[in-house]
Amino acid sequence: MSNSITFILSSLEDTVLFGHHIASQVIPGDIIFLNGDLGAGKTTLTQAIGYGLGVPKSCYITSPTFSLLHEYSGDLPLYHMDLYRLSGEEEVIELGFEEYLYGEGVCVIEWPDRLGDLIPANRLVINIETQGQSRVVTLTGHGSMQSRTHLFQP
């Protein structure tokens, strides 16, 4: 039995509502992988998750591409990583990012394949595919996240 759920977000507003919904369902230590092409809406979704978690609106949730990791304080801490420019798990360890994976906050990770063997057993994988103005979203839970995947469907 597959535990994947697929649905369509037909507008930017839908993406924002989906992000708020994710924020209402996460618990400390949750890890979310975010896959999607440039322009798929990874930044928009992460912003919505962050503001849904209570990050003040005056604090901008910006792209972590340049500095690799941004940390925000909401009701739960949010760690937003973009691992695109990392060469692999050794570099992840060297930067100390592994600690965040097992911290008390919520991790949103772009380009998670760079984690290699560090990929945590318990994770929610969100794939976003562009289809014109719409986005086809597939949620897949792994490990302990399998039984909670359905909770994240908006």
Place this chain on the structure above:
Amino acid sequence: MIILGIESSCDETACAVMQDDTTLLSHVVDSQITIHRQYGGVVPEIASRRHIESIYPVVDAALKESSLSLADVDLLAVTAGPGLIGALLIGLNFTKAISLVKDIPFVGVDHMAGHLLSVFLGENKPEFPFVAIVASGGHSSLFYAKSYTEFELLGRTRDDAAGEAFDKVAKILGLPYPGGPEISLQAQNGDRDKIKFPRSWLEKGSFDFSFSGLKTSVANYVHKTEERTPEFLADVCASFQEAVVDVLSAKAVQAAQFKKCQQVVLAGGVAANPRLRDLLGKRCRSAGLNIAMPPLDYCTDNGAMICIAGYHQYRQNGPSSLDLDVYSRSPLIMQG
């Protein structure tokens, strides 16, 4: 006062020697662009290793070029942030070591302040107060500069930096890293009015920026068609570039009018973009504002801007202490 300035926040190891904030005695930059190009962006680990290899030769070359030795140096200035932590640590610790061994005071300076003050390396020096737009790979911010050490944040990006948008659009188009010079080159042969990419003005009166939607819009446009002729590429580049520089320059002029000041300054890596220099210049002149920009060599990361920022910070606040640490995000853009 002789100042030695060291910069290592990203993919350039740079050092300069200046006398006060007026006379540049030497300026050496070791760029890693060719190394990182094959990876499509700066790889932090590789950057750090390269900084370790090149910092000594770069500082040594800058001293030789100035015909001075460390014994002549009165102040060390170094970038403390924002940037890549591993890269910054090399510059800062190298500086601390010289400071301790040679008993020379040092100051850790903000990279953004350095960019903002790089305009004083040009012939056309602005007078305070001025409105400065600092746009680079990691930042797009508008400041109201009241003095060499007081900067009020007027606006900043809410998602991607301007330079980052150039890099990402270059990637969508299959152009090499860094995207800025490549897109600018392609754009020369394109029609900037061909495609109406959206301008993100945000709510009225806001001096913030947003370039993520523009990037998405370019991705949608490019993925809709199979066409990849040189003309197509040139038109997409020119139209995209226009959407970025239109918003950057319009907001800079609006900010100057809002603050009722006569002077606008453009700085940061994106300030090397010829279309931005041209359009902002035109708009400032027609609004009766003065515009000043750093010479092209000093738009990208360099040690001279760190000398200037360090000189003024030292005069204002004295030296930094040895327990100073590096930081990845600038306190200058975390206000509000």
